[in-house]
Each structure stands twice: as C-alpha cells, then as structure tokens.
Amino acid sequence: MKLHRLELTGFGPFRDTQVVDFDAFDADGLFLISGRTGTGKSSILDGVSFALYGSVPRYDGGEKRLRSDHADLSDPTEVRLEFTVGVRRWRVTRAPEYDRPAKRGGGLTTEPPRAELEELVEGRWVGRAAKPRTVGEALGEILGLNAQQFQQVILLAQNKFSRFLLASGEERQGLLRTLFGTRRFEQYRDELDSRRREAETALAAVDSRARTLLEEGERLARAHDLDIREAQDGAGDHADEHAGGSELAAHPDPRRADPAPAPVATRREDLARAHRRARYRVEQAEFARTATEERFAAAAAAHAAVVAAAARAQERQTLRHRLGELEARADDIARARRRLDGGRAAAVLRAPLDSLERAERAAAAAEHDADTARDRWRAGRTDASADAARAVEQLTGDLARWEIAAAQERDLVARRVEHEAAVAAIAAREHDLADIDDRRAARPAERAQIDAEIAAVSVAAARLDDLRAEHLRQREVVAAAHRADDLAAALAAAEAAYATALTDSEAASAALGALLRRRVAGVAAELAAALVPGEPCPVCGSPEHPHPSPPADEPVTDDLLVAAERARDEASVAEADARERAGLAREAVAAARIAAGGLDGAAAEERLAATSAAQAEAERAAAELAGLSQRR
Template sequence: MKLHRLELEGFGPFRERQTIDFDLFDAHGLFLISGRTGAGKSSILDGVCYALYGTAPRYDGGDRGLRSDHCDPDEPTEVRLEFTAGGHRWRVTRSPEYDRPKARGDGMTTQKSAVLVEQLAGGEWTGRTTRHREAGDLLDEILGLNRDQFQQVILLAQNRFAEFLLARNDDRQALLRTLFGTRRYEEYEKAFEQRRRTAQLVLDADRALLHSQLDNAESIVADNNLAGASGDSAAAEDSDPPALVDSDADRLSAVQRAVPRARYRADESARRRGEAEDEHDAALAAFGARSVLRKRQEERLASRLALSALEARGLDTAADRMRLDRARSAEALRAPVESAAHARTVAARAAEIEGAARAAWIAAGGADADSSALRTLVDAIAGDLAVWANAAATERTLPALESARARADESVAALETALSALGAGRAARAARIAVIEPELADAEAAAPALDPARELLESAVTRLAAGQDAERLSQVARTAEVAHLSAVADLELASAAVRNLLERRLDGFAGELADGLTDGEPCPVCGSVEHPHLAAAAAEPITDDAIALAEAALDAANRAASVASAKARTARAAHADAAARAGGQTLPRLEAAHSEAEERLKRAVAAADAIARHKRELRDLRETDASAGREREILASRLSDEREARAETIQRLNAAHEAVDAARGSFAAVADRIASAKHRRDMARTLADAADDRARGEAAAAEAEIDRDERLTGSDFADAAAAVEAMLDPAAQQLLAERVRTHEVALTTERERLLALETELAGAPDELVDLDEAAATASLARETWNAAVATAARDAEVAAQLADAASRAATAHVAAQDRQAECRLIVGLADAVAGRNDSRMDLETFVLAAELEEIVQAANLRLEAMSSGRYLLQHTDAVGARKVASGLGIAVFDAYTGQARPAQSLSGGETFLASLALALGLAEVVTARAGGVRLDTLFIDEGFGSLDEQSLDLAMRTLDELRQGGRTVGLISHVAAMKEQLPAQLVVEPTSQGPSVIRQDAGVPA
C-alpha cells in the first residue's frame, strides 16, 4: 500500500483545507513531521486512519470529536485520501457527523456522516459506494489489513508504541489473536471441551444403563430364588440372597451363572405340566363317556313318550284327509260356477245403466230411438263443432286485441311526451354550462399546490414523531441513569463487604494459629517451642462460605452494574438519535408546525376537490347532452313505428268481431253454443253405448249358465250350492295337506328313532346313570393342570427375562468399556488443547508462540544493530507464577551480563529501540501473513527524544534501510538532530488565530 495525497479540512486543529502530497517524498524515502507540541502532528495520522477505517487511534469512541473546534457552524469537515493498493489507485472521502445551521429557518440540524469510495479508471474517478458498511467491507478487501493490524504495521501511533513489548501474556495473546486470526483455535478448544463434557455424559449414561440392566437382572434372580450357592450344580436352588460383588464384571458373572438355573427350572415345570395334562385328559374322557350314556338314556325315554302322543292323534288326521279329498273334487267346478254367476251380474248391471241413460235422454227432449239412429245424430253434431271451434278461438283473442290497441295508444302518447321533455332538458343544461365554465377557471387560478403541501406535512409528521420519541426517551434515559447509579452504589457496598470480610479473615488467622499451638511443640511459622504471647481468636471467625457468599453477591452486583450501564448507554444513544431526528426543536414547536402543515394540506385538498367537482359536473353535463341528442333520434324513429303498429292492430280487431258475431247465433258467446252441442252429443253417445252393452251381457250370461249345468251333471254334487260349500281356498287346502303330511312323517321318524335307541342301549338299565363323581374327578384334574400350566409359563417367562436381561447387561458392559476408552482419549485431547498440562500452554498459544518466534527473529535483525550487539529479544514459554498461562513471554538477553532480563527493566531509550525493532519485525510477519501486502508507506509517531546521540544514529540507520525498494517512512519527532538529518519535512504550525497549517518542504534529495 502506498499513500499519494491527503487533504484535511475542518479536521482536528486544521480549519482551512490542508493538502499533503506524499509523492514528493519518494526521492528521499524518509521525511519528518515536526512542529510544536499540540500543533497537530499526530492529527495527520488520525486523518489517514479515519479516511481508511472511519475511526482514529486517539478517538476510538466515535467520530464526534474529529471536527475542528475552530470551524464556524456552516463550515464543512472532510478528509480525502488517495492511495494505491493491489495495482489500483483509490480515493476515499469521509466526513463525520456534526451539527450545522438549518438551510431554512432557525436552529441547528445534524449533518450525517458520509463516505465516498472512488477508483481511478481510464483517467477518471468512478464512484464505487457511498454506504458505510459497503465501504468498510470494500476497503478491508482492498487493504488486506483490519484497523488493529494497520495501526501495528503501518501507523505506529503515539502512546501505543511499546504496548506489544511490555504487554502481559494475556494482553499479548489478545493482540496476536487479532493480527493472525487465531480465534478459531479458541473455538477448537471450546469444541473439544464440549466433546469432553458430552463424552463424559455419554459414559455416565452408559454406566447408568449398565447398572440399571444389572439391577434388573439381579432383581429377577433375587425375586425367583435363582442365586445358587458356590459349588452347587446348575439344577440346585438356594434361598440365600446373592453375595455382594465388588465390580460390574463380578455382578455380570453372577447373573450369567443364574441363567442355566432358570432354564433347568423351566424345563422341570414343563415336564410336570405335561403329566398334569395327561391326567386331565383321562378324567375328562371318563366323564365324557358317562355323559354320553346318560344323554342316550334321556333320548330313549323322550322318544317313547313322543311316539305315544303321535299315535293318539291318528283319528284327527283321518278326518282331515277326507275333507281335503272333497275340497279337491269341488275345485274342478269352481271356474264354470263362478263364470256363470259373474256373467249374470254383469248383464243385470248393463240393463240398469241403459235404463238410466234412456230416461236422461228423454228428459232432455230427445226422441226415443235405437242405437243406430243415435250414432247418426252424434256424427252430425261433430261437424257443427268443428266449424264453431275456429270462431271460439277468435273470440278468445278479442280481449288481447283490445289491450294491444290500448297499449299502442299509450305508447304513442308516451313517446310524444318524452320528445317534448328532451327539448326542455337540453335548454337547462346549456344554461348550467354557461355558469360552470367561468367558475372553474377562477378556481384553477386560485388553488394552492397540493404536492408541496403533502411533502411539508410528511416532514412535519416525521419530526413530530421524533420529538415525541425524544420526549419519551428522555424519561427512559433518566430512569436508566438512576438505575445505573443505584447499581453502582450496590456494587460499592458489595465490594466493601468483601474487603471487610477478607480483612477480618486475615486479622483472625493469627488467632486460629494460636489455638493450634501446644507448649513444647514448635510453631509452624517461627519454629519456637515457647509461646508466651498467644493472639486472641476472633469472636466471630470468618468462614470460607461467608466469603464465598459475599464474593457471589459482589459478582451479581458487578453484573447488574454492567447491565445497568449498558442500558443507560443505550437509552442515552436512543434519546440523542431521536433528538437529532427532531431537528433540535421543542415538542410544542413541532406540534404547531404539524398543525400548520395539516391546515395547509386541508386547504389544498379542498381546492383540488372543488376543481375536480366542477370538472366532473361539466363533463357530466356535456356527456348527458350528447346522450340526450342520440336518445331523441331513437325516440322519433320509435314513434313512427308505433303509429304504424297501432293502425294494423285496429284492422285485426274489426275482422275478429265480424267472425264471432256470425258463429254465436242466439247464445251469449260462441263457447256457450259449443258447450250445449257437446252435452247433447255426449248424452246420445252414452245411450247408444249402454244399449249395446246390455245386449252383449244377456247373451254372455245365458251361454255361461248352460256350460255350468252341463258340468254339474257328471259330478258328485247335486247342485252348484253343494259344490260351493265343499270348496276351500288354496291356502286352507295347503295348510290341511301340510298337517296331514307332517303327522305321517313325524310318526314314521319317531318309530325309526326309538328302534335305533333301543338297539343301541340293549342291556343298559332304564334308570339314568349318576354324573357327579365323574364331574368332581374331572374338575380336580383341571385345577391341577391349570396350576401346572401357570407355573410352567411363569418359569419359562422368568428364564426368558433373565436371559434377555443378562444379554442386555453384557452388551451394556462391553459398550461402557468401549465408551470409557473413547472418553479417556477425548479427555486427553481436550486437556492438551485447553492447556491443562505442565506447560500451561493451550493450542492457540502454541500456534501464536510459533508466530512470536518469527517476530522476535525478524526484530533481532535490527535490534542487534541498533543496540551495538548488546541486546537480543528472546521468546520464552516458561510457566508463570502460580501456574499462570504461559507461552508468549518476551525477555531481553543482555550480552554484557550474559543473562536474560525483563523488558520492563530497560531504560526509556532502550525500550524505544526494542519496541521499534519489535514493531518492525511484527510488521514484516503480519504483512507476510496478510497475503503479501506491500508496505510502501510507514509512519512512526514519537519516541526518538529518549535516545542518546549514538542510539539515535543507529536507529536512523535502521530506518534508512527501510527506504530500500521504494518505501517511504514518515517520522514524528521534536528532536532537533533529526530536523538536520531529514531535509524532507512536513511542518505543522499553529497560526495566531489558533488553527494550524501544514507546510510541506520536499528538500533536496541526498
């Protein structure tokens, strides 16, 4: 990285824009930044660091203090830096946040911090980003160094020069961790520690599982008395409890020895179950045989009784058979008898109907006539009805035609009225348009602008919300400050309590020691065997628990104070942000501005609404007028069509009246005449049909009676009444036949069954055999068998459970052994990585120690020359006092004494030389680790005044070597000898008005 140009305006002590051209010093390589104390020499380095990283070495708290106090409120603050990195030229422009006067109105407003990163391409600067986060990421990528690395290897700032040399092991580790990015090793340590804890938890879980499995197996052994005595066979049983064992392996072995005992017991129980089952089967078979004999005896007795009952019902069955035969003979005459009766009934009914129809015909004025004459009359009436039907249809259309004529009259009248109304509306609209047009022009000329009013209201709303937030957050900040003050007070009280306990504990140690002394026994402190003045023991001795409780309270108070401090800082920042967004205005002024903006917007909106209403009304009137013209044309065309349709309707109505009058005759309506003719026709047709039906019925009845009488002559019945009396319906016949057949089948079946039973039980007594004794024997055998089955099942289940438990315990034992070996390995690794070893060096420290060795080697190349061969830096990994972590120590070897000495023992000048050599060595190693970042520009701030003339000369020679390869080194110093040696200078001079200016003198190259 090489710097080219730096511009400072309104920054630190510089009010006017100051420009530094670093390229003018390329020919010298070394240049001096000089000036009086407080003139602003270090502010040049602050400007470089602020341009690149947004912060300065002396202003780590933010950028609010970077603005020059000499600036007027309306003057800007800006830093611009041009540099080359990675073969490209870049320009960064930054300005911090500061307050400036408002562009409009009174008061101040906050000028936000800004950044611009540009790249030179094709002779023109091209902007890359203006966002702070993007600028930070882009510059980190371009530079290859973060801010801490930059300040260690390029910008060696004042008051931080010797930090690395004199740092403690922990502080040096924190800095090296940042420079070399070794925080991941700390993550490795945490990961291994987590793995160690996890492995231990898993091992504990495996051991707990093993003990659970052993406990389960041992409970099975104990509950079932399976723990045999030492030397007993597997079949032996012992009621004594299991012997105590000293290890998991012994417990597992004892469980495994009980498994064959359980299996032997299960086998014996299974054998006894088989014997009991055989005895039960035999008893059950005996009981079954006697049960079968008794059942057959009971069946024989029941069969004898059933046969006697069937034989007693024989006479009733014979009577049923005779009745069934007579009914079957009468069934053959059923059809002719019923046909003759039905035919006679039909003939009588037809005669009644004919008589009624003839009487009605004569009563209506008809002449008595036969069927043929009546049918001729019916045909004549049908011809007249066909003619009158058309006239009746025309008659039914008369009301519709009358209504159509009336509607036509109304339609014509309505169209004429509508045309008249359209003419009147057109005149009214023309008058309204003449009024609206000038009103619209006046409203458009007087209306205020709407968009500026909206923007003004949005700004007022934003500021009012910010002011309300500031009002609310002010109280929150005050509350947080009070809470912080209270937490600090509690912390002080807790700290005082711990100090008081420790002081009392120390005061009481002498008394505790005195209580343990015995005359003649030596004192563990002084060795004396005489104890003339024993210290008094404390009235209330201070215990470790009391101190631990007080320290715990101190820790809690410390945490509470930290939390309260963070909350207070957050509340203050939030309030400051809200106040800045509110523009520094009070809440009443913000509310008034908001109300004024709202009123202005309301007036603008009202004016815009009025203009819109006038435009809408004007547009509607014109559209309505155009629509009314089109409607008038349509209505005129419709009026012509309606008048023609009305004339046609009148013509059709007159023709219909003429046709209906001709067909009506003497009746009130054609429909009345048609109804009268249809009634006469229907009466004539009914009488003719009844006469024909009566003649056909008489002939059919005579024929059916002749057939019936012929069939009765050859039958067993004297007349039709006897045959009807013997008849039965099919269901009754079926029931009677089924009753006869059922009795015959039952009688035959029962005789055969009784014969079979008598044959089977030949020789068996008639008395029923007794079953109680056989049942008792079978029940006892079943109980014995059930008990044997339950015992065998229980013993088999116990054997299976014990075998499974023993197998699980063995598996858990093997797993626990494997897990223990794995856990031992992981614990060893975790301890090694975490530095729990004799050297007290963790993995990260080990890696950083290697880096530190390279840094020390690089530093010694220059320190040996600058100290004339007296001093060399040494890396030491010796364990500190009280086993403090080690690995990153730095000692100084003094060739004059041949001994190593602490760096803190060096004088001021020696410390400067050693720090300079170490800083340069650190710069070289960090640069190499950062991907070969090229350091073409280097700054060293102060420290040369502590050197004598010879040491200064040696240091200058060393720095002169840094110029090789085109490097430029800037030195900040008050030493007069350096002003003489370095003609290229930047002189920072304060003016009489206060602000400083920079004078650049390139000098003459040596």
C-alpha cells in the first residue's frame, strides 16, 4: 500500500483543513515527521488509522475524542485519505460521531458517523461504498489486514510504546506479546511439546510391538528347528552353539531362573542370523522347485506338441471335408459372386439414376408450363388481331365521316392534306404492328431452343451435389490410403523389433536358467568354501569337515544371478513393449485399410482425379444452366 494525500479537518489539534502530501517525499524514500510535543505529529498517523479502520489505537476506540477541541459547534470533522493498492487508486472519507447545532429549533443534535469509499477510474472518482460497515468490509478485502494486524505490523501506537518503555520485565514481555502477536509461537511450542509426547508414546508402542514381533519370530524359528542363541543375562552371554543347539534353545537351563531379557538389538541379530539360515533353506527349496518346474515344463511342452499335432490332424481332416463341400458348390459360389459384382456395380449407378429421374420429372413439368404459356400466348394473339381489325374498321368509318364533314366545312385541298397525313399514320402503325407480330412469332422457336439447351445441361448440373459429396469422400479415402501405406512400413519395423525382442527375451531366460542350474550344482562347493575348522557346519552342525566338496572351476556368484535376472526382466519388459507397439501398429493399419476401402494410394488418387473431373464438368453445366434460365 502507498499513501498519496491526507486531509484532516476538525480532527485532533487541527481545526482548519490540513493537507499532507506524501507524494512530495517519493524521491526521498525515508522521511521523518518531527516537531515539538503537541504539534500534531501523532495525529497524522491517527488520521491514517481512522481513515482506514475507523478507530485510533492511541485512544483505544474512543472516537468522541477525535474531534478537535478548537472546533466550533458548526465546524465539520472529517478525514480523507488517498492511497494505492496494487495498480488501483482509492480515496476514503470518514467522519466520527459528534454534536452539532440542530437545523430546526435550538439545541444540539448528534451527527452520525459516516464513511465513503471511491476509486479513481479513467481520471474520475467513482463511488464503491457509502456506509461505515460496507466501507470497512471493502477495505478489509482491499488491504488484506484488519485493524489489529495493521497496528502490529505497520503502525505502532504511541501510547503502547510509552507503556513499553515504563513497564516492568513481565509487563514488557506481555506487551511485546500483545504488540507482535507472539501467541502463535507459544502455540507452536505447545504443539511441538505435544508432538514430542506423542512421538515418545508412539516409540514406546513401536518398541513393544518390536519385542512382540521378536518373540513371535523366535517362536517360529524354534518351531522350524532354527538355532537361536539367546542372551541369558544383561551382559549378553550366549549359550554355546553346536549340533544340538536347537534342543538347548528349546529347553533352557533350569538352574538359571528368570534370566534378564536380552537387548532388542541382540535379539534382532540372533533372529536375523536364523532368518539367513531359513532363507538358505528357502533358496535350496527354490532351486529344487525350479528344476521340477523345468521338468514339468518340458513334459507339458511335449504333451502340448502331441495335442497340437492331433488337433492339426483333426483340423486337416475337417478342412478336407469342407474343401470337398465347397468344390461341390463351386458353380453356386461363382453365380453368387457374379451377382454380388453386379449388385456392387448397380449400387454405383443408383445416384445417377435418381438424378435422371429427378431431371425427367423437372423436364416434364417445364414442358407442361411451356405448353400452357404457349396456349395463353396464342389466345392473346388472336384477341389482339381481332381488336386491331375492329380498330381499323372503326377508324376507316370515322375517316369516311370525317372526309364528308371536311368536304362540307373546308375546302377540298385542306381535307386531302389531312387525309394523306392520316393515311400515312395508319400505314406507320400497321408497319409497327407487323414488326411486333414477326418478333412474337419468333419467340416460341427461341424459347424451344433455350428449353432444349436447358434440358441438355440439367442432367449434368443435377449431379453437382452428389459429385461434391463424392469428391469429399474420395479425398478422405486418399488420405486413409496414404496413411495405410505409411503405417504399413511402421508395422513392418514394429514386427521386426518384436521378433528381435522376443529372441532376446528367450535368450535371457535361457541364460538365467543355465546359471541357476550351475548354481545348484555348485552349492556344495560354496558351503565347503565357507567352512572353518572347528566351527559348526550351517547344514549339519558338525565342527569337523572331513570331505568338503571341491570348488567349481567357474562359480556362479550372486552378482551374476542378479545381473542375469535383471537382463531377463529388462528383456521381458522390452518384449512386452514391442508386442504392444506391434499390436497397435497392426490395428492402425487395419483401420486405415478399412477407411481406404482396400485401395492403395495410387488407386485412390486415380479415383479422386476422375471424381474431380466429373465435378468440374457438373459445375460448368450448372453455370451454363443459370445463364440459360436468365435468358429464358
């Protein structure tokens, strides 16, 4: 938040309006508000706090003390603050509750507190809130701090600072806690202490569970004849381990009553040693199980081969019988195939036939309309000729009467001039009428020719929509065909990678099996290599080793087995990935082939070219049809 301007009117020690321009100190960065006591330094900070939160920490909420003692009863009290949060500039105006003269009658009336919040938008102040409660809620969202947090983090009240200077040690500590809100750190301390106690309780429970599990493990070890050397006293003394150690562990010395429990670490080491012996036995059992499984797998493979051979023989017999039936029905199949080919060819002609039917119906309707119009025109022409004949007859009679009248009223020369002029006019009208008749007589022939041309191009133009749809479909077929060609190469590569990964997986499995067989064969040598004269044998328990097995020429170590298992697992993962990729590629090729209708890229391009040529011809016919319709 950044302060810009503060106006104080009738507030604190200021009776008249005082303006503090904070923007004037922008270049200075840090600035000091100084002056003698009582000049109003703290009132500036009080004005900021009152404008933002409607309270002043120095007076502990006593708003009635905010009004200046120097102000007259009619003088206002108001604080206005301009500030910026982020990129938005705000202006808040507040006035506390105070007494003022009543506008009617005498006495005083209480001016209620008021507040107003405005935002500068495009150089103009726009109101956002107009009541103390709504202004407080809006400023809480804008500032993100309540009054207490603002006074602890940003503004330290003067009265609390003086109390801090004069307070005792305990009071000062409490005041610091109040000022800086250290209660949360005390809560952290209490929470950490609670977590410590919970951790100690959990540790005790874990220790008890560990001892219970150790007892259960020792019981299981004795139940499976595993030698465990238990500590008989706190010093960690162990009973001697020999071939009969398990019996001694199961039957402790009765002369030692109530021995002290051994430490958890010692018991865990003894149990770990028994676990290693048990794991050795499990490994031996695993080796035996692996050998048995390999023999079972070989027998199962042989059995599967025999079953597969029998199934192939049965399938061969079934196929031969089916082949005989199909050969007997060869003629029916050939006729059905020819019928299917004819149906497919007829299906291609369905759209043109439908278009032909629509064009024939349109041509018949147009011919009927032309005949109707021609009949109407002929009927109109007969009526016009009759009207013209009647007009000529009437004009001739009138001319005779006019000539008689002219002879009577004027001289003969003037009447002749008029008569000649009338005759010339009649001749001109007759000539124009003949010209009109000639042109009307030629119109049916022109319309018939235009109708013939329209009929000729309508068939081709009627296929335009069908050809456009077919062109779009052929474009999709071409795209699918090219996509199928591209995916076919990817499928070949994926299948080759799958074959390689399958070979590598089989080789890795075979290598691991060979190592395991060698390890089983060399286990006795490994045990003999670990024997120490005088120490008991981990298998038989005897301290004497008269005939140890000789070491193998190339012993199989655990590292070799781990590496072989890792290679086998990696090869299996690679095989699964390659199989999945090949399957996906195969499905993609099949889908593309179906979308392409079984065509390759070249054949699809040829069909698309033929469809494009037919579409261009139909568009030319449609344009010609539009011109002929306009002429008609």
